[in-house]
Amino acid sequence: MAVFKPENVEDFYEIGDVLGSGHFGQVRKVRELATGTYWAGKFLKIRKNSCSRLGLERSCVEREVEVLQTVQHPNIVALKDVFESRAELVLILEIVTGGELFDFIAEKENLLESEAIEFMKQILEGLGFLHSKNIAHFDLKPENIMLSDKLSPNPNIKLIDFGLAHRFHQGEEFRSTSGTPQYIGLAGVEFGGS
């Protein structure tokens, strides 16, 4: 099971601006006090009891953390640490400052075939690595394909948001109605393994 630090995140990190937000909570820029290094902190509200409709089930976050701990790859956002307080879990993640790939392409006048090939190659390398570990992302969409930074002319792809990801065991049948509505196509899969 994933180990969460019971310390207060604010004793180790200065909490900065919001980088993004969603139904889960917020992602904020954070600065590690010991080193001055910047990271992204994903702040998740945890359900106090199973009857409550607010916040996430702790077991779902545990699963997300376990997936992230399994997948260390240059095209997948890295997880550094997890802090746990009474009502909140904070994931300390690699900072990615290049924004969404979608916006990067939309802002450009044209995209060279060679640039498209490089982006596709990196997306498929990240995805191929996930699949080699029997993990499905299940929420791959333009918003979850980010770029490492804005300064480099050739930024790297970083896949994010493993909130719906699932690690398959041999022969496991998986049925789900979750995901982003526009992108849901396949409701059930059976994993054969190799």
Ligand code: PIT
């Ligand atoms: C950033 C900047 C940003 C968003 C993120 C990271 C989010 C990362 C993320 C979210 C997840 C997850 C893994 C990574 O499982 O705007 O540096 O839900």
